[in-house]
Amino acid sequence: MSSGLWGGVTTLGWGIVLGFLFLAIAPIVYAWRQRIPISLAIVASLLLCWVFQSILQFFDGTRDFLLLAFALNPMWQPSPSEFHRLLTAAWLHAVGDGRGLVFQHILGNVLVIALVGVPLEQRLGRERFLAIYLIGAVAGNLAWWFSHWGEYRFALGASGAAFGLLGCYLACWPRDEIEFPLVLIRKWPISLIALLKLGLEIAQVGLLYGGWTGSSSVAHLAHIGGFFVCYAVARPIAKGGPTPPEVRDGGPSASAAEKGGEMQRKSRMGTLKFDPWDDAGKPLEGPAFRVLKKLREEGDELETRRAWLEELAEVARCPECDSELLVEINDEVARLHCQNSRKHLLWP
Numbered sequence: 001m002s003s004g005l006w007g008g009v010t011t012l013g014w015g016i017v018l019g020f021l022f023l024a025i026a027p028i029v030y031a032w033r034q035r036i037p038i039s040l041a042i043v044a045s046l047l048l049c050w051v052f053q054s055i056l057q058f059f060d061g062t063r064d065f066l067l068l069a070f071a072l073n074p075m076w077q078p079s080p081s082e083f084h085r086l087l088t089a090a091w092l093h094a095v096g097d098g099r100g101l102v103f104q105h106i107l108g109n110v111l112v113i114a115l116v117g118v119p120l121e122q123r124l125g126r127e128r129f130l131a132i133y134l135i136g137a138v139a140g141n142l143a144w145w146f147s148h149w150g151e152y153r154f155a156l157g158a159s160g161a162a163f164g165l166l167g168c169y170l171a172c173w174p175r176d177e178i179e180f181p182l183v184l185i186r187k188w189p190i191s192l193i194a195l196l197k198l199g200l201e202i203a204q205v206g207l208l209y210g211g212w213t214g215s216s217s218v219a220h221l222a223h224i225g226g227f228f229v230c231y232a233v234a235r236p237i238a239k240g241g242p243t244p245p246e247v248r249d250g251g252p253s254a255s256a257a258e259k260g261g262e263m264q265r266k267s268r269m270g271t272l273k274f275d276p277w278d279d280a281g282k283p284l285e286g287p288a289f290r291v292l293k294k295l296r297e298e299g300d301e302l303e304t305r306r307a308w309l310e311e312l313a314e315v316a317r318c319p320e321c322d323s324e325l326l327v328e329i330n331d332e333v334a335r336l337h338c339q340n341s342r343k344h345l346l347w348p
Contacts, residue, residue: 016056016065023048024091028130038126039117042133043110046091046158050106053095066092072141072155074148086145090137092156105157111181112162116193119178120169123243131237136164136226143225155219160226163197167231170194172238172245198227268333269305270348272296280319288316306334320344 009017024045031041056062070088077085094105113133121129140160148155169176174191182188182196201223206212208220238245272295277284284292291312299305306329313325318338325336325345338344 012062013065013069016062017069020049020052020066020070020091023052024088032126035126037118037121038130038133039113039121042117043114046093046106046110046113049091050093050095053092054101057095067154067156070156072144073152074145075150075152077145086138086141087134089141089156090158090161093158094156109158109162113158113165115178115180116162116165116169116190119176120165123173123176123241124168124238125241128237128241132164132168132230132234133161135233136167136230137161139164139229140219140222140226144219144222147221155222157219157222159219160222162226163201163223164226164230166190166194166197167227167229168234168238171231171234173243173247175246175248194227198224201227266300266302268331269302270335272299272348276345276347277316277319282319284316286315288312291315302332302334306332309334309336312336318345 027041027044027048028038030036031038053066056065070085071092072085072089073082076082093109094102096102117129117133120132124132137158137160140163141155143160144155169190174189174194176190177187178190178193179185180188180193182193201220204218205220205224235245275284275292283289291308295305295308295312299308306327310327313327313336316325317323318325318340320338321340321344323338323340323344326339328335328337335346335348337346
């Protein structure tokens with residue numbers, strides 16, 4: 001519904017809005033907290049929202065409510081109060097006409113998000129993957145909005161985000177092979193999958209706007225927009241992630257992702273070349289000096305660094321206030337800090 005109609009929403013309507021938002025967000029929040037793959041959480045989120053839509057479409061009073069509230073509509077979009085549709089439309093899919101269900105739309109999108117998203121998330125890391133997914137969703141909807149400026153028609157679906165994942169993967173790791181159903185369900189090069197699907201979309205747009213085919217209910221320009229925007233921003237976003245772009249390691253796997261995550265954590269360990277006691281003019285002596293020496297010799301792994309920092313905390317004191325030292329662990333990375341104030345000591 002346009003912004004002027006929100007004031008007429010009933011209690012039932014607000015309940016539907018809250019239910020839809022809960023189903024969209026809760027799986028992602030849960031996955032984030034439990035460190036479950038975000039790609040699979042998004043699939044669960046989209047399926048739950050589709051089931052909710054499917055139930056609502058069998059009742060006359062609620063059939064089009066979510067479409068009016070959250071789908072993209074170029075005629076309404078210029079109003080800032082409608083900008084939420086650029087994102088929420090990606091959680092809506094075609095469900096049917098009240099007499100039967102339509103599965104093709106939702107299944108086509110979740111298939112790509114699951115099969116492409118899981119290995120891509122292993123490459124990017126969860127934060128960067130979620131960023132790329134949301135960028136693809138918004139970019140696809142922007143492409144549809146601007147290409148249908150002023151028209152009264154609705155667009156919905158996660159296809160822009162799904163094509164954004166393909167664009168990102170092609171930009172960063174084009175030599176990877178992933179399981180995907182083209183002719184057969186087997187491993188195919190991501191470059192072949194991405195370029196084939198993009199080529200089909202471009203061909204469809206050419207046929208449509210060249211007058212060779214009639215009107216289409218598929219938002220092909222949203223697919224192309226999501227693909228190219230994510231292709232353009234993929235490398236800057238992937239930089240610093242678990243796996244460098246263009247790496248050749250036989251493709252993503254759980255072990256590769258784990259190794260990549262360990263390398264990322266090790267990059268945050270900090271240098272042992274300098275220490276706060278020397279900087280304060282109070283160099284360590286005796287047992288503390290010997291532990292510090294061992295720490296520098298053997299503390300290049302997460303586990304050994306933690307062990308030697310725990311030893312050092314027992315025999316050294318804060319160079320600022322002579323208080324006891326504590327070891328904090330953040331995502332397996334260990335650091336020493338002063339018991340009284342982290343401003344006194346947070347090292348390395």
